[in-house]
Amino acid sequence: MALYSEKVMDHFRNPRNVGVIEDADGVGEVGNAKCGDIMKMYLKIDNDIITDVKFETFGCGSAIASSSMATELIKGRPVDEALQLTNKAVAEALDGLPDYKMHCSVLAEEAIKNALDDYHSKKDLKTEG
Numbered sequence: 001m002a003l004y005s006e007k008v009m010d011h012f013r014n015p016r017n018v019g020v021i022e023d024a025d026g027v028g029e030v031g032n033a034k035c036g037d038i039m040k041m042y043l044k045i046d047n048d049i050i051t052d053v054k055f056e057t058f059g060c061g062s063a064i065a066s067s068s069m070a071t072e073l074i075k076g077r078p079v080d081e082a083l084q085l086t087n088k089a090v091a092e093a094l095d096g097l098p099d100y101k102m103h104c105s106v107l108a109e110e111a112i113k114n115a116l117d118d119y120h121s122k123k124d125l126k127t128e129g
């Protein structure tokens, strides 16, 4: 019995959108204190559309697969939609994760939300200035 779906294995072996965006409009970093894994998301946003997204994950295979899938789900999408992305949706898009690995997908949801928060606070600063 396979513990991980083919999609999980595929995104783990060939993660999409790995890297750093130097002039990102929003950056979010989250960690899980229990396992010590860390995920960082970089967003490039134009007119409230996510035009580019990259990630760095220092973590388990499920965390890498989750961040990879999450970047694919939000790329080209409006900011509002990306904010709605849940870890469940990420796990479903991966054809499921084992129960005890669901927290890994939570990192992806939180990293994106943090990056969008960062984007919004930077934007507020700009309009104030």
Ligand code: FES
Binding pocket: 032, 035, 036, 037, 059, 060, 061, 062, 063, 101, 103, 104, 107
């Ligand atoms: Fe920590 Fe998966 S075990 S994110």
